[in-house]
Amino acid sequence: MSGFHFARPTGAAASRMVPAALLLALLLGAMPTARADTREEIALSLAEMLRSARTVISANQALINDPAVGDKGLSGDVVLQKTRAKYSQATSQDPGEIDPNSLHGKLLRALMASITEVMDENQPLLNEQGVAFKAFLPATFARLVTERFRSKAGADAVIKVTGPDELVRNRSARPDRWEQEQIESVLLRHDYPKGQHFAMVAEDRGRRALRVLIPEYYTESCLACHGGPKGEPDITGYPKEGGRVGDLGSVISITIFD
Numbered sequence: 001m002s003g004f005h006f007a008r009p010t011g012a013a014a015s016r017m018v019p020a021a022l023l024l025a026l027l028l029g030a031m032p033t034a035r036a037d038t039r040e041e042i043a044l045s046l047a048e049m050l051r052s053a054r055t056v057i058s059a060n061q062a063l064i065n066d067p068a069v070g071d072k073g074l075s076g077d078v079v080l081q082k083t084r085a086k087y088s089q090a091t092s093q094d095p096g097e098i099d100p101n102s103l104h105g106k107l108l109r110a111l112m113a114s115i116t117e118v119m120d121e122n123q124p125l126l127n128e129q130g131v132a133f134k135a136f137l138p139a140t141f142a143r144l145v146t147e148r149f150r151s152k153a154g155a156d157a158v159i160k161v162t163g164p165d166e167l168v169r170n171r172s173a174r175p176d177r178w179e180q181e182q183i184e185s186v187l188l189r190h191d192y193p194k195g196q197h198f199a200m201v202a203e204d205r206g207r208r209a210l211r212v213l214i215p216e217y218y219t220e221s222c223l224a225c226h227g228g229p230k231g232e233p234d235i236t237g238y239p240k241e242g243g244r245v246g247d248l249g250s251v252i253s254i255t256i257f258d
């Protein structure tokens, strides 16, 4: 195979050049990159933070509903700390390390502040002794947090927990026309892959945006309130929806404006 070889630098120059190139590569790799997260990544990150917070409330539901306990120890700081731990676990990223000057960092911090504020404002309700059911549920908490987020960051992004129109309880959670269309034609399609999010450039409130929908499904624990018999009141007084395990019961809808 003589004559079939690649040209290589030879001699002393080569022995200096290779380490220099390596060093440069290492330096570049170690340098903080200014890579901006895409809007889709930002939307999914916000959803993960909201879900993490909701999971913390859900895990403490029995405590929240316990009439014998006064101070539940669920201050804004405590709930945020637990939420951040869950978020870090799910995403392998410490939210504190996301550049606070980036859109991602700003929105995530606005969401974290919303979580803290909603918890702090609800301390009197949560800590009231002698009352069992306080109607402080994961969905209620999520609605309060997303409303607060809108007042902080609504010009840049909107987070909403909605669902198929006929299942939605709170008027403010009703899907808009675009959401209902995508829920019907995409998320409810029989062959749509379960759990997969859906993203599309579309208008929201007359502005161009990236809109992302994340489907969630009823589990056994949801059916105490959203299951059957359809129409019968649940513990909160709302008529049950007649849902079944695996039904599309919830859609996290996130808009990131242009």
Ligand code: HEC
Pocket: 137, 139, 140, 143, 161, 162, 163, 167, 168, 169, 170, 171, 173, 216, 217, 218, 219, 221, 222, 223, 224, 225, 226, 234, 235, 236, 238, 249, 250, 251
């Ligand atoms: C204790 C009863 C109860 C349980 C259990 C429950 N929910 Fe709800 N859910 C409610 C109530 C009440 C609301 C209205 C909350 C509000 O806006 O204040 C609600 C609201 C929602 C919403 C927001 C849209 C709307 O209808 O206003 C979604 C989505 C939802 N629930 C899904 C679920 C899922 C999924 C589960 C299980 C993981 C679940 N819920 C478990 C009572 C319950």
